[in-house]
Amino acid sequence: xxxxxxxxxxxxxxxxxxxxxxxxxxxxxxxxxxxxxxxxxxxxxxxxxxxxxxxxxxxxxxxxxxxxxxxxxxxxxxxxxxxxxxxxxxxxxxxxxxxxxxxxxxxxxxxxxxxxxxxxxxxxxxxxxxxxxxxxxxxxxxxxxxxxxxxxxxxxxxxxxxxxxxxxxxxxxxxxxxxxxxxx
Numbered sequence: 373x374x375x376x377x378x379x380x381x382x383x384x385x386x387x388x389x390x391x392x393x394x395x396x397x398x399x400x401x402x403x404x405x406x407x408x409x410x411x412x413x414x415x416x417x418x419x420x421x422x423x424x425x426x427x428x429x430x431x432x433x434x435x436x437x438x439x440x441x442x443x444x445x446x447x448x449x450x451x452x453x454x455x456x457x458x459x460x461x462x463x464x465x466x467x468x469x470x471x472x473x474x475x476x477x478x479x480x481x482x483x484x485x486x487x488x489x490x491x492x493x494x495x496x497x498x499x500x501x502x503x504x505x506x507x508x509x510x511x512x513x514x515x516x517x518x519x520x521x522x523x524x525x526x527x528x529x530x531x532x533x534x535x536x537x538x539x540x541x542x543x544x545x546x547x548x549x550x551x552x553x554x555x556x
Contacts (some may be wrong), residue, residue, distance in 0.1 A: 374512055374537075377492050377499060386410055386491040392455035394491060398517045399531030401524070406532060408515050410491045411452035412500050413479060419530075431478055438508050438537070438547045443468045445547065446507050450488030450500075454481045486511075488542065508547050512537040 377407035391410025399405020407416040414432045437447035458475055486502040496519040502511040516533040520526045538549045
């Protein structure tokens, strides 16, 4: 479907269990930033002069839905399989966070997500390809960091950029796709 990704060296292609060890940095040098995990979760929000590795910015995420003839076919968060510790981790809530209380709410672990993610990371860009048998088509998200070699001014911009591409790879009639950032 995305022929340009077939040319990427296998060293930079992550799938299956390999994606759970990724945190691709986004944001400018010295200006704060965040990361995108191998499953597509927005993590490590170090913004407002507060380093916060393993932190979340509320429930920030991207989502997509598919409609056919005005009827909802499917809606999913652009995340892959849950790749953190399912017994829990330290979080922001004073009670019912920590090990033994299940996944933190900010990970959106209980919301429908994609079954498979292929991650292609070549700094300063990362491509994530989401697929699921229930979703009519494929979704590609490209995340870009403003890093430009030998250009400290532009490389320090406090931004992370995203581009989305949705392809209907089914034989059915055209679908209407909609999505967006529904986080804070």
